[in-house]
Amino acid sequence: MLRIRSTLSRIIQKYGKPIEMFNGDTATIPEQVNHILEDFRDSCTKSNKKKAAKPPTLLILGSMLLSFILLPWGIYQYRHRSDRAIEQNTALALASNPELAVYRLTVDADAEILKLAGKVPNEYLRQKAAQIAQDTYPTLKLNNNIIAINTPPDPVLAAAEVKRVASILNQMDGVFIPAKYNSDKVTVQGTALQATDAQKITLAFGKIPGIESVTNTVEIQPSAIATRIYFSRGTQKLKFKDIKNKILPIRAFLSQYPEKHLMIVGHGDASNNPNRARRLALERAKTVRDALIEQGVAPRRLRVAGMTNHPLDVDADQPLWLSRCVEFELVTPVVQRK
Numbered sequence: 001m002l003r004i005r006s007t008l009s010r011i012i013q014k015y016g017k018p019i020e021m022f023n024g025d026t027a028t029i030p031e032q033v034n035h036i037l038e039d040f041r042d043s044c045t046k047s048n049k050k051k052a053a054k055p056p057t058l059l060i061l062g063s064m065l066l067s068f069i070l071l072p073w074g075i076y077q078y079r080h081r082s083d084r085a086i087e088q089n090t091a092l093a094l095a096s097n098p099e100l101a102v103y104r105l106t107v108d109a110d111a112e113i114l115k116l117a118g119k120v121p122n123e124y125l126r127q128k129a130a131q132i133a134q135d136t137y138p139t140l141k142l143n144n145n146i147i148a149i150n151t152p153p154d155p156v157l158a159a160a161e162v163k164r165v166a167s168i169l170n171q172m173d174g175v176f177i178p179a180k181y182n183s184d185k186v187t188v189q190g191t192a193l194q195a196t197d198a199q200k201i202t203l204a205f206g207k208i209p210g211i212e213s214v215t216n217t218v219e220i221q222p223s224a225i226a227t228r229i230y231f232s233r234g235t236q237k238l239k240f241k242d243i244k245n246k247i248l249p250i251r252a253f254l255s256q257y258p259e260k261h262l263m264i265v266g267h268g269d270a271s272n273n274p275n276r277a278r279r280l281a282l283e284r285a286k287t288v289r290d291a292l293i294e295q296g297v298a299p300r301r302l303r304v305a306g307m308t309n310h311p312l313d314v315d316a317d318q319p320l321w322l323s324r325c326v327e328f329e330l331v332t333p334v335v336q337r338k
Helices: 002-014 016-020 031-047 057-095 123-136 155-169 195-206 240-256 274-294
Strands: 106-110 113-120 141-148 179-182 185-188 213-216 228-230 261-267 302-307 325-331
Touching (some): 123 141, 195 213, 228 240, 240 274, 274 302
Parallel strands (some): 261 302
Antiparallel strands (some): 261 325
């Protein structure tokens, strides 16, 4: 029995690849395997010559058993282990992708064929799974039986994504937009510096799964007007850097457009005392107005207002410093009739 095991181990180690591809046709078995079997038979014959002139029937049957039973069994075991390893590695690669990890995809390896099955919500994910499997084992033939089923989007997830995208867009210079989600539609308002910014806003919301239409009423405003001036908590003191970076550009814009008037809107800190918050907001607006007057802007072109609510594009759950600000609106002066 020890000799049989040694012979079988030798065959598997030296000719593992042809054995892996064995499909039942004995003609595909390498000639060296036959030589190894003959050597095994001859060694057994020599060891039994003293007992009989001819090889014992039991020895012949043992050789036949090795050739026709043990060898195919060893081939099957080798291929089985190899296929299971391929399945496990491919399944791990699919599960490691965040876009595919939530879907139940099955992998079946059979000789040189790798089969995928399961369901995903779109063709993009179906092709992505196929690409990952092919990259994992590029030499295997791939049968992609994954089905792409269009599933209705989750409105809760869509609403959360709209909010997330709006937050990212508001970090762009000069972009201040509130976005409203209703069913499969998004309505965007606010201001932007350039028309290209407004186009980017529409495209960004349009890429969200489940959004069928985007209504964009964003107004294009010069950078000097789209800017905001932020204040420290509980104070209306203007920061020195804001005079150079924000007050002076606003003055330059008003000088360029002498027919324009400006509404300066201050916002207060979140407070349990609305009257105090309104006063603080108004004081912030007045501080900015006085700074513009000092820079040569005519007082008649400036108006001030104090608001206790957040700016339109700032939600209650966002950082409080976003609400401690002064923003600007262009207004048309009222012409008094004589």
